[in-house]
Amino acid sequence: MTDSQASTNTSAAPGARVGTNPVAAAPAGARTAADVVTPEVVAQLTRDVVGSGRTANHSPFTGEKLADLPESTPEDVETAFDRARAAQPVWAAIPVRARAAVLLRFHDLVLQRQSEVLDLIQLETGKARLHAHEEVQAVAVAARHYGRKAASYLKPKRHTGVVPTLTKVTELRQPRGVIGQIAPWNYPLELSVGDALPAFVSGNAVVMKPDTETALTALWARDLLIEAGLPAEVFQIVLGEGPVVGPAVVSRADYVSFTGSTRTGREVAQGAAARLVGVSLELGGKNAMLVLEDADVEKAAAGAVRACFSSAGQLCISIERLYVHESVADAFVERFAARTKAMRLGNSLAYGADMGSLVGERQLETVSRHVAEAVEKGATLVAGGVARPDIGPLFYEPTILDGVEAPMAVCGEETFGPVVSIYRFSDDDEAVSLANATPYGLNSSVWTKNSGRGHRVAARLRTGTVNINEGYAPAYGSVQSPMGGMKDSGLGRRHGSEGILKYTEAQTVAQQRLIPLAPAFGMDDEKYAAFMSRSLKAMKAFRLR
Structure with missing residues (x-):
């Protein structure tokens, strides 16, 4: 995944290919940015942001400014952490059930x-x-899951002590403190509040730094959580450039959660390691x-459209490499290309478009460069390959x-845009070898009518999630699983038990009863050692340990 960027205008070069994807017509009376981002809304959402400077964000649809926002300094970050x-x-x-009730109310309010x-x-x-609705679904599901299951994940657990029945051991889960x-x-609702x-x-309390270009979404979620009952001071948001604000967050947090590029993730990990605090990182991918x-x-062709082009490919778990068995490759490519060329592009605040815009100029430059270089070096353009400034400054087919x-470059580097490369293979071994031949290991997808075969292939893929007969949604949406x-x-990991326990520290409380774990009843050291040896053998015989 790439880091933040601002949206700016571009125009088609003279003589450039003309796009062919249809445009989704905006319905009559569709809302506009001016209808949604009013001064009153901005004032409401930014009222608690600790920021002594000013910055702005922009809409990729037009390149125009959406709102003036507070900008935080490192000193402002310190103030937010203090609060x-x-x-x-x-x-x-x-009590945990009272905290969980906030999430359950938030679930209802989001919907x-x-x-x-x-x-x-x-x-x-x-x-x-x-x-965009995928984010609403994901956040609602996560809120409902942790609202219902948090008490179970966090409840004290009993363990067998060193001397069964005489040593009582309880594992507690303590919050880490303030999470940075x-x-x-790219997913400003799900990857902000969804992780929080x-x-x-x-x-825990949370100090969050969302990307400035998508800060209003995170601020809206904070406002809704407060309405659901979360104390306002527990959730602090700071805004600003990553190189300025990011290190200030890492340097003060008791635990760091980061989603972004592998390069920046390494820097975050080094900063956390220097302070001996934990960190979770979801980074780049070149998913197959x-x-x-x-x-x-x-079905595979239809699934590939979803897997490759959702959110214009700006999704960590989207597919950028397509490996197709040589016996079905031609049929697959024909169907996949037809579906891709029929996708409707659009920029209205309404349902109807199959794909939207890229987020920033840097993304458009990367996509354009990867495609142009590949074609120049001999790749075949099956579909797309052209910007669509007639729809908006950052649209690309x-x-x-x-x-x-x-x-x-498109073969090994993460494009993070609506671009996929097709490769052919002759057997499962070759397919697995090709899919694993990358430094990344985030997500993968296997399509087959044979369930057993699909699971066997999946087990050989070195990725955190594998989806059989779908691109990414089943694994990501199954929030009980990591x-x-x-x-x-x-x-x-996010989701499941790991997704919540990472925000806690395990504390073991052991109580010794009746006899001490030391020589007693007149025993000397040698007799005590012999007694303990006999006790261990007895515990083994009676299966107490």
């Missing part, structure tokens, strides 16, 4: 008021409304989809490349 640290013990003292945040997500990221969270621009929910319910020869080609080879990356794609 959060003062409020955290009071919040942690509240009731989703149209508000759908507008903000679209305006700040440029994504299609259906893809650095969230990306388990931190809150486990008794394998279409085996027994796959349903029509969904693109399929064939004949991609290793020297091309989600994260292997290799250069990160450390730690």
Whole structure:
């Protein structure tokens, strides 16, 4: 995943290819940025941001400014941590079920008021409304899950002591304190508040630095959490440039949660390691989809569209490499290309578009460079490959490349845009070897009609999640199960027990009863050692240990 960038205007070069993807018509009376981002809304959302400077964010749809926002300095970050640290013990003292009730109320409010945040997500990221709704779904599911299961995850656990029945051992889960969270621009609701929910319910405070370009979405979520009952001081948001604000967050946090590029993730990890605090990282990916020869080609083609082009490919777990068995490759490419060329592009705050815009100029430059270099070096352009300034300054058609080879940047580098490369393979061993030949290991996909075969192939793939007969949604949406990356794609997991326990520290409380773990009853050291040896043998015989 790439780091933050601002949106600016571009125009098509003279003589450039003309795009062919249809444009989704905006419905009559569709809302505009001026209808959604009013001065009153901005004032309400930013009222608690600690920031002595000013910055702005922009809409990818037009490149125009959306709002003037506070900008935080390192000193402002320190103030935010002071506020959060003062409020955290009071919040942690509240029973876990009462904290969980806040998440359950938040779940209901998100669903009731989703149209508000759908507008903000679209305006700040440029994504299609259906893809914005994926974030609403994900956050609602996570809120409901941790609201219902937090007490179970966090409850004290009894363990067998060194001397069964005489040593009583309890494992407690203590909140870490104040979590520092650095969230990306591409999924500004799910990857901001979605990751913060388990931190809150486990008794922590959070100081969050969302990307400035998508800050209004995170601020809206904070406002809704406060309405649901979260104490305002427990959730602090700071805004500003990553190189300025990010290190200040890392240097004060009791635990760091980061989603972003592998390069920046290494810097965050080094900063946390220097202070001996924990860190979780979800980083880049170059995710592969394998279409085996027994796959349903029509379903695989439809699934590839979802897997490759959701949110214009600006998704950590989206597919950028497509490996197709040589016996079905031609049929698959024909169907996949037809579906891709039919995708509707659009920039309205309404359902109907199949894909939206890129987020920033840097993304457009990377996508354009990867495609142009690949074609120049011999790759075949099957679909797309052209910007669409007629729709908006950062629109780029969904693109399929064939004949991609290793020297091309698109072969190994993360594009993070609507570009996928097709490769052919002859058997499962070759497919697995090709899929694993990357420093990344975030997500992968396997398509086959044979469930057993799909699971066997999945077990050989070195990625944190594998989806069979879908691209990414089943694994990511199953919030009881851990989600994260292997290799250069990160450390730690979100979701499931790992997604909440990482925000706690284990504390073992052991109580010794009746007899001490030392010579007693007149025993000398030698007799005590012999007694303990006999006791260990007896415990083994009676299966007490």
